[in-house]
Amino acid sequence: MAFTLYTLIQTAILCTNAIAVLHEERFLRKIGWGVDQGVGGFGDDPGVKAQILNLIRSVRTVMRVPLIIVNSASIILLLLFG
């Protein structure tokens, strides 16, 4: 399996897109992964589920605008260069 660095960038963009499209109301709350359902214990070890939920929420908040830019750039580049 020959990986190039471009493959890595493509994988990163696709994975980040996948995390960013998880809608809070329509999807995550239905399966019990909403923002208010994660914080259970108040100890110093939040637990795996809380960490995952935090990660999803922070990726959605932080990467929303950069993802728009990166996706637009890659669409334009793919249209121009195939």
Add this chain to the structure above:
Amino acid sequence: MDVPHHGYRATKQRARAAPPTGDSVLFEDTSSPASGVNNQGFYTPGYNVGGPSNDMQGGVGVNNLFTDPMANAAMMYGSSLANQGKDMVNKEISRFMSVNKLKYFFAVDTRYVLKKLMILMFPYTHQDWEVRYHRDSPLTPRQDVNAPDLYIPTMAFITYILLAGMALGIQKRFSPEVLGICASTALVWIIIEVLVLLLSLYLLTVHSDLSTFDLIAYSGYKYVGMIFTVLCGLLFGSDGYFVALAWSSCALMFFIVRSLKMKILPSLSSDSMGMGSSAKPQLRLYITVATAVFQPIIIYWLTSHLVR
């Protein structure tokens, strides 16, 4: 001539003093037009006589370049621009990764490298796996053989790429693009492994002092095993390849488990709450074991196409 210091400064003064008095053929100083007149060598009169008649303009131009104040000002402006650019680059780079932290990983010496290579290939007799600290900061690899470093992984990575090219050349399957493909594949696998490790350490809230560079170092140690495996495969054929693969896999698994156990697992004992769920130590153990099991898989994956 002052007292010889037996140091750098003394040799530098001696080197600087040689050219104007000695030969002119080899050490002719053509950086300024004045020295051409002072040199009493064999070639310079000919040069001075034949030169000006041909490229008088060039000689006058060279004279003008160094005495013209505009050119001087331009040179100084250019050099100050270069300095500004250098400072800016340094500042930007030190925003992303601290260069001091990186220097810690390259502070190695020969004795450390030899001992570490021996431990990587035969870790079963090494007793003490603790990373020693000195007033709360880890010791450099020069003083502590258990400290991770980045010199061995970098050199092993480059050696692996060269070996891959050589192995493919022996089988007459070589072309220059293959080197690039091999290098980027191996690099991407390292990045994937480090990212997965970072993600799993974050998800399980393991409060260890493993930084990103530490993980890169531990991921890069498998290249030593890979080099050994490929060499044995080239020298002794397919049987030698599998024997070396088994040997280096076992050695690497042992090394990784013993090294990471110290870093990941004992942070459990510092939890003062006695009600830590029983899933925690098992999950941390799973991470360590999964990292160890991943090493032989990736060694086989990256080297089997080299030894057919």
